[in-house]
Amino acid sequence: QQQVKQSPQSLIVQKGGISIINCAYENTAFDYFPWYQQFPGKGPALLIAIRPDVSEKKEGRFTISFNKSAKQFSLHIMDSQPGDSATYFCAASISNAGNMLTFGGGTRLMVKP
Amino acid sequence: DVKVTQSSRYLVKRTGEKVFLECVQDMDHENMFWYRQDPGLGLRLIYFSYDVKMKEKGDIPEGYSVSREKKERFSLILESASTNQTSMYLCATGRREQYFGPGTRLTVT
Numbered sequence: 001q002q003q004v005k006q007s008p009q010s011l012i013v014q015k016g017g018i019s020i021i022n023c024a025y026e027n028t029a030f031d032y033f034p035w036y037q038q039f040p041g042k043g044p045a046l047l048i049a050i051r052p053d054v055s056e057k058k059e060g061r062f063t064i065s066f067n068k069s070a071k072q073f074s075l076h077i078m079d080s081q082p083g084d085s086a087t088y089f090c091a092a093s094i095s096n097a098g099n100m101l102t103f104g105g106g107t108r109l110m111v112k113p
Numbered sequence: 114d115v116k117v118t119q120s121s122r123y124l125v126k127r128t129g130e131k132v133f134l135e136c137v138q139d140m141d142h143e144n145m146f147w148y149r150q151d152p153g154l155g156l157r158l159i160y161f162s163y164d165v166k167m168k169e170k171g172d173i174p175e176g177y178s179v180s181r182e183k184k185e186r187f188s189l190i191l192e193s194a195s196t197n198q199t200s201m202y203l204c205a206t207g208r209r210e211q212y213f214g215p216g217t218r219l220t221v222t
Contacts (some may be wrong), residue, residue, distance in 0.1 A: 010133030032209060043203055089155055099209050103155035
């Protein structure tokens, strides 16, 4: 049973559009929510992360929105570019439980030129 | 820059073979992790280690074992490879932020 559910599994967006990937979690003890980006042939790399005491975090074109009451968080990629084409994973962890990450199933994003 | 290297990018093994996957990190991190990545299932934790000679089971440890004799090196062992262990294997290190190696794509025939 996946503790972090991610949708959609795949996403196609036109260049310049907004890409939105959603995640939902069940364990209210999670206190750290990172997003990882993975290009073909590479391991995942941390893209952006949020803690539950804030509702939004923005870094450049990437924004995490966090809804604690709904136990949901999402990644928004503004002005999507072909170079953003990758697989994105949301994750969650608990600080006093070894910081082990629980990952969502991943979203394969393709940005068409 | 953190560097995490994995011994092989691609590996083909036969059913029943013993398989060793090695991971080396250069950041002096205590924590090291082994995941497998399968389409639609994301990354699932197999084992992790928080110190030399220490190991803890993750979510899917069945069919795997690990070894951590030195701080920088964490090995994943498939005692008797089976076809359902065909997957991408990723090693990671770090604390809150994890740094991943490039992965080993293992095919068991």
